[in-house]
Amino acid sequence: MKTIDDRQPRRPGPGGRTAVRGEFGHLRTRISNRTFAAKLALWAALTAGGAALALHPAPWSRVAGVVLLGCMFAHAAELQHQTLHSLGFRNRRANRTAGIVLGVPMLISFAAYRATHLRHHRDLGTPQNREFFDYGNQYGADGARSRWRVGLDWVVRFTMLHFYPQFLVGAARAVARRDYPGESAHTSRGIRRDYHVILGALLALTVLSVVLREPVVLWLWLLPLLLVAGPVHALIELPEHFRCETLSRDAFANTRTIRSNRLMTWFTNGNNFHVEHHLMPNLPIERLPALHAEVRPRLKHFHSGYLDFFRKLVRG
Template identity: 40%
Template sequence: MTTAETPERAGRPAAERPPTETKILFARARVTRRDQTVFLGKLLLAAALTALGCSLALREGLWASAAGVVLLAAVYTHMVELQHQCLHHSAFTSPRPHRPVGVALGLPLLVSYTHYRVRHLQHHKHLGTPQDSEFFGFDTRAPLTWGMLLRGAFDYGRLLTVAREVARSWRGTWAYDAGEISERRRREVVAEYRWMVLPVLAAAGLAVAGYGGQVLELWLLPLLVAAPMHFFLELPEHILCDTETTDVLRNTRTIKGSWFSTWYTNGNNLHVEHHAAMTVAINRLRERHEEVSRLAVHVERSYPVFYWSVLREAARNSRPGRRARPAGDAA
């Protein structure tokens, strides 16, 4: 379900709308101590859920162990969303903690903080243009089909890409392939990929020492399960939106969601609000949702409503004899 809006509003980029229409949405705001406290609370909860997942995964019995693996996969996915807030320096009142905390949050799923940050900030800058390129690289402009969904959900080739980046970093041949990058950022990316050998070597050492089962249950299996979780969490952001415009009110989707989905995605459901003011603390985006509901084209009531529209579009594009249309052209 999308919001209804007048043709006049729908046809104008955000920059051309009357200031009164977007005053709240595009307003900047500094990170406060309260925002920082909220984020620290999220970190503590993630740590507690990780401990619970480890406890369940190591129990005897298939169902308890499986529940622990799934919980760990869900928490590791959630941690990448917390890392996303660190990318924008909107978690702490000082910029300094963002990188060390962000690096730690991305480690379970082998996501380099600085590499992700550089690519993601470029995504914000170039959204709606041919230069747009996200770090997690399924193409939201490609036709939405069952094949696209399956390839995106089970993209384990990303792990091979990470291994290649690690090897290049250790050889000293790593180079940025998506535009320009400062020498300082390049050194940070190389350092982070080099650090990734530490958990891999630790896991290998534990396996040799006879703890291979624990390594499998606490990391490798959750890593595999997290891949489709993360894909479907990221999918709503721009798919089936207008990819030929730079107007954030047309090229991005917001999902009102529940308190649970807002917490689990760390506010990723409020994506129009985030793109309109990317340095605003995530916990304060809800204040802007009423304005987005009035002005944005793609506003969904819930995640089930969105996923149902995805399934319908994939089914339509996958019918024999039907020519698949670009996702950005979908109604």
Template identity: 35%
Template structure:
């Protein structure tokens, strides 16, 4: 029966249309957030900034589906759409893709290095959680990648990468440079407030939001095992969490067959609940477990590893 988790499924026309609908909803909510951020006053502006941060984070979850080429029937659409979805949070599609696919291949081994950059093998402490939530090195890492790409010296240090993929990564980081220069130019000519509330503040707020979304995937699982039923967690979640994470709560199901359109993973959840070791009913129960574990590990070394290349 567990074999049903590992069956491959092609992207259907309805799967692609649903993904387009999700992107459309995210863009509409982002527009609403932008309007509130610009015109909402003392109450509406913070709400708008928070909504933008949430939507930019949600877009990275949509980008994740593009990484696996499970959003569209035409594979050529995944990179341009995925790049644009990751642009507000400076998540480079091609860099993310090569490192994330490596994560899928080597999960449960010492060669695993997720783009997330959190060491799930070390003790989970309050210090690690704080560092992960604030992620002080993330933007510095992006800046370093942008600088190296503009110089043409960027290299991939986490394994092998094809020449074409390397060129694509460099191109995308150079586009990030143009994005940053454009934001700086708008600030200089009098649109500093708009740049601040529409991009800079949402970007900073998205870092802890994204950390909390990614944390449940493998932490406190059996990270010495290559068995997806032991090294990954699945969460039933609510309709809201399923939408906001773009189905990433069904993470056992996703790792069992990463090419399955994410909207189809819920169909496999009953099987995952029966056979997986790490199963949670909700994110609330998961975070309660995290709090208990962090309390037990007070005084131990943090579980955050550097992602600087």
């Protein structure tokens, strides 16, 4: 019996996102609270396991714990992305609460990320497009660039050097109770709330480190964040629009999909189906593979896996 992966997809009719949404609106299903709760439970269990390993004195355990925690920090950002679109839980407050918690490990304000990300969906294909995570040369712009500059671009991207100063500025505004440029008073209040939560968590772990005379905050947060989560998150985000036609309004031209395997689809929380997500942002994450099967013939930027993408990227 053929599965959704090997059956012949039906070619959609002409038109852009509006036509696709009209034709495949039947793919929408009710948001499953249990599915997202199960995702959160698995993430929490793996994060707790990473913490236990990182606090064990054996060097191999420390390393394994830091790597696992860093990967779970990056996975949390992908789960948070689902809450930005109110696709985790059916209840808006539950989505917001989960989103705030999921953003803490990578210092991400839920309110700031949500506002910026929804504008990204609106403005992609125009010069006004901006993304929450600034990697410098965001989409791999062509042009005469020295080898030194290209190398610097990659260092900035994988160390997320632009993001951490952005966090410090945002946190300082929160402490000073100031609004954020370009955001409404309501959104600014939400951003301040998120930064207060993050700063409170940092303070709590720092105090615990002093009390226990053990650098808990270093092993459980700073090292996983800086050495693992940042680079892994950059690797996940890189293929989405990199070297696509980002001044085109056509989602088939400005975005990339990576089919990948079940492990990576889980790890990226379905964000590998990125064209499909931009075509129907309110489609439950679990339904993106079904939409992929329908629109696969129209995909312009498509790779069968992440290794395939990065192999071709390195080869130029």
